[in-house]
Amino acid sequence: MRLTVFGATGRTGGLLVRQALAAGHEVTAVVRGQHALAEHPRLRVVTADVMNPNDIATAIRGTDAVLDTIGSRDKGPTSVATDAALAITKAMASVSVRRLILISNSARIAGPGDDWFTRFVVKPLILRALLRHSLDDMAGAEQATRDTALDWTIVRAPQLTDSPSKGSYRTAVERNVTFGIRISRDDLATCLLDLAGDPGSIHRHINVAS
Structure with missing residues (x-):
């Protein structure tokens, strides 16, 4: 496949x-500027302002799938993920590219699949308070994605770790993964690639965990 990755650094x-x-x-x-991506014959690096649809349209044109991994590291109010999703989806529509994979977070979704303590204590009373700004931003990015006519998949991940890949992951459709409290970034990346080529995941919220 031909893939365009946002948040590639x-x-x-x-x-x-x-x-x-x-x-x-x-x-x-x-990328936005300086980067440490190694040269590769199948890698094209495009420097662009991700918040400007006209600036990123060239990077998207002709691709089979776009993967949006952008998130904010700020602890305060932020709209980075939402603004990026709005720009990316607008650019995709302008060049007739339909497939989009968006990374989001499962911490704000307390519901089926969660054990009782996670559903009624951890997520609403602890994580919501600690992560409220980034979770609000992710909610905005999700809504911006759902409001399009694109072939989107929203991937909701729990706590991300830098641990070595386990070589496997669990998913749940439209519900949380039971006891799914973390996943390695490596396994999450594998899941994203798998979903990019899976038409059955279109217009679905896919929760993933180890």
């Missing part, structure tokens, strides 16, 4: 680029 995005190239895909990595 982040900890998850960098692993995603590496795995995609190893799997034989052609990758366009969108």
Whole structure:
């Protein structure tokens, strides 16, 4: 496949680029400036302002799937993920590219699949308070994605770790993964690549965990 990765220099995005190239895909990595991505014959690096749809349209044109791994590291109010999703989806529509994979977070979704303590204590009373700004931003990015006519899949992940890949992951459709409290970034990247080629995941919220 021909893939365009946003957030390609982040900890998850960098692993995603590496795995995609190893799997034989052609990758366009969108970066803001200086980067440490190694040269590769199937890698194209595009420097662009991700918040400007006109600036990123060239990076998207002709691709089979776009993977948005952008998130904010700020602890205060932020709209980075939402603004990026709005720009990316607008650019995709302008160049007639339909497939989009968006990374989100499962911490704000307390419901089926969660054990009682996680559903009624951990998520609503602890995580919601600690992560409220980033979770609100992720909610905005999700809504911006759902409001489009694109072939989107929203992937909700729990706590991300830098642990070595386990070589496997669990998913649940439209519900949380039972006892799914964390996943390695490497395994998350594998899941994202798998879903990019899975038409059955279109217009679905896929929760993933180890």
